Amino acid sequence: MTIEQTYLNFIDGKWSSSVTGKVTGSINPANSNEIVGYVQDSNEADLDLAVSAANRAKESWRKLSGAARGDYLFKVANLLEARLEDIATTMMLEMGKTLPECKGETTRGVAILRYYAGEGMRKIGDVIPSTDSEAMMFTTRVPLGVVGVITPWNFPVAIPVWKMAPALVYGNTVVIKPALETSITAAKLLACFEDAGLPAGVVNMVTGDGAVIGGGIANHPNIQGITFTGSNRVGKQIGQAALSRGAKYQLEMGGKNPLIVAADANLDLAVEAAISGGLKSTGQKCTATSRVLVHSSVYDVFRTKLLDQVKQLKLGNGNDSTTWMGPCASEKQRDTVLSYINKGVAEGASLLFGGSVSADDEELKNGYYVQPTVFDNVTTDMTIAKEEIFGPVLALLPFEDLKEAVALANDVEYGLSASIYTQNIANILTFISDMDAGLVRINAETAGVELQAPFGGMKQSSSHSREQGQAAIEFFTSIKTVFLKA
Ligand SMILES: NC(=O)C1=CN([C@@H]2O[C@H](COP(=O)(O)OP(=O)(O)OC[C@H]3O[C@@H](n4cnc5c(N)ncnc54)[C@H](O)[C@@H]3O)[C@@H](O)[C@H]2O)C=CC1
Numbered sequence: 001m002t003i004e005q006t007y008l009n010f011i012d013g014k015w016s017s018s019v020t021g022k023v024t025g026s027i028n029p030a031n032s033n034e035i036v037g038y039v040q041d042s043n044e045a046d047l048d049l050a051v052s053a054a055n056r057a058k059e060s061w062r063k064l065s066g067a068a069r070g071d072y073l074f075k076v077a078n079l080l081e082a083r084l085e086d087i088a089t090t091m092m093l094e095m096g097k098t099l100p101e102c103k104g105e106t107t108r109g110v111a112i113l114r115y116y117a118g119e120g121m122r123k124i125g126d127v128i129p130s131t132d133s134e135a136m137m138f139t140t141r142v143p144l145g146v147v148g149v150i151t152p153w154n155f156p157v158a159i160p161v162w163k164m165a166p167a168l169v170y171g172n173t174v175v176i177k178p179a180l181e182t183s184i185t186a187a188k189l190l191a192c193f194e195d196a197g198l199p200a201g202v203v204n205m206v207t208g209d210g211a212v213i214g215g216g217i218a219n220h221p222n223i224q225g226i227t228f229t230g231s232n233r234v235g236k237q238i239g240q241a242a243l244s245r246g247a248k249y250q251l252e253m254g255g256k257n258p259l260i261v262a263a264d265a266n267l268d269l270a271v272e273a274a275i276s277g278g279l280k281s282t283g284q285k286c287t288a289t290s291r292v293l294v295h296s297s298v299y300d301v302f303r304t305k306l307l308d309q310v311k312q313l314k315l316g317n318g319n320d321s322t323t324w325m326g327p328c329a330s331e332k333q334r335d336t337v338l339s340y341i342n343k344g345v346a347e348g349a350s351l352l353f354g355g356s357v358s359a360d361d362e363e364l365k366n367g368y369y370v371q372p373t374v375f376d377n378v379t380t381d382m383t384i385a386k387e388e389i390f391g392p393v394l395a396l397l398p399f400e401d402l403k404e405a406v407a408l409a410n411d412v413e414y415g416l417s418a419s420i421y422t423q424n425i426a427n428i429l430t431f432i433s434d435m436d437a438g439l440v441r442i443n444a445e446t447a448g449v450e451l452q453a454p455f456g457g458m459k460q461s462s463s464h465s466r467e468q469g470q471a472a473i474e475f476f477t478s479i480k481t482v483f484l485k486a
């Protein structure tokens with residue numbers, strides 16, 4: 001018999017149970033009968049303890065040199081690398097994506113930590129000529145103080161790391177509330193920070209309900225900055241709460257990302273991009289391809305090639321090396337995806353392939369699986385062409401010329417990522433210039449973010465801020481302009 005472990009909150013350098021005495025099970029989405037472990041179902045009192053600890057730790061942490069803070073991050077990176085197998089396996093058990101994807105993400109977490117460790121040694125200001133010839137004027141940067149980090153379940157290591165590492169290296173202390181679905185992975189990540197010897201209170205983790213702990217972070221008077229990735233609905237609530245009390249906030253939210261396939265595209269590569277960009281991680285990326293706009297002259301050939309390959313994709317448990325695509329991360333997510341598929345059919349789109357899995361399928365029946373799904377005859381007014389589905393669903397739409405394709409691509413409320421397949425330089429230049437998206441990719445899939453480059457969206461996809469790379473310094477610090485005269 002297996003006795004599942006219970007994971008604790010991490011507050012003030014110690015692992016502790018919630019004052020509620022309650023725990024919640026983390027369910028394996030590949031087999032809903034399996035509890036991966038239990039995590040604390042915390043309340044506002046737990047959050048208060050974490051915020052107080054972060055508040056007490058902030059003065060001495062900010063007084064360390066950037067290089068000293070960076071040294072801690074190098075140690076965290078080495079520990080994460082050494083524990084990669086266990087952490088990636090835990091991620092797979094909690095959210096379902098395949099083990100190679102989980103390992104790839106954990107490796108990415110290590111690289112992000114090393115990148116920001118190096119940031120501790122880089123410049124943080126500029127010298128600006130003063131109009132007073134006897135004065136010196138320059139900028140420096142100071143941390144915000146305590147930063148609240150609210151993260152989703154789709155990248156349980158990479159997203160917490162790309163928020164926590166810059167927060168810490170620029171001198172902030174952190175209280176993280178990970179998604180409940182992947183809180184065990186987060187606990188194992190936090191253990192790397194603990195074992196790297198970060199002083200007590202510099203990083204804290206409180207697990208629990210989104211509205212209680214996430215809402216508590218948004219409204220907490222002693223949290224000066226909030227960084228969030230997740231749904232638009234929750235992001236907007238957090239933004240409003242933060243604005244009303246004058247806290248700084250950063251929101252990364254949804255996408256409805258288009259892939260444009262021009263008449264001169266290499267169709268085999270474009271099919272590969274649609275499948276990889278749209279269906280890897282079961283379509284649960286904010287950068288996932290969701291709409292595929294195909295020139296009418298190659299539409300039929302593209303559709304045939306796409307369907308031939310989608311039909312071959314093996315659905316299954318992420319721990320099986322023959323699996324290409326795992327389940328949706330939770331029952332709620334599976335139900336959301338299925339409701340979008342049903343809406344697509346009800347609104348008149350043609351379901352070419354996919355939908356729900358058969359209840360008689362012995363291997364899949366206990367998991368939250370949805371087959372890779374392709375729709376044809378989709379029009380821009382349909383729900384599946386407008387709303388973020390966050391599942392393995394591709395909608396095909398034909399176009400006649402590139403101007404029309406870019407107009408169609410822009411005809412949604414989101415603007416996160418977009419890509420085009422073409423060899424024509426004029427098409428490429430038009431796309432770069434006219435596409436309303438924070439990330440535009442040419443002859444590459446819509447997903448795939450590089451840690452050293454700014455990442456964020458236009459329109460409803462973000463709070464117009466950017467994460468990652470050196471852009472992170474803009475959120476996690478305030479500029480101080482210094483005028484100095486003898
Ligand atoms: N941009 C992205 O990468 C992501 C987008 N999503 C989108 O959101 C949809 C729903 O997924 P959910 O997991 O329910 O996302 P969500 O937005 O509810 O959850 C994201 C994070 O916010 C927390 N949270 C929930 N309610 C909160 C509240 N009232 N105040 C503060 N924090 C709160 C959650 O516990 C989690 O840590 C997905 O179908 C997808 O469309 C979800 C996850 C990631």
Ligand SMILES: O=C(O)CCC(=O)C(=O)O
Binds near residue numbers: 155159285287446449
């Ligand atoms: O495409 C990626 O690698 C990152 C996607 C992402 O940031 C997200 O889904 O939240």
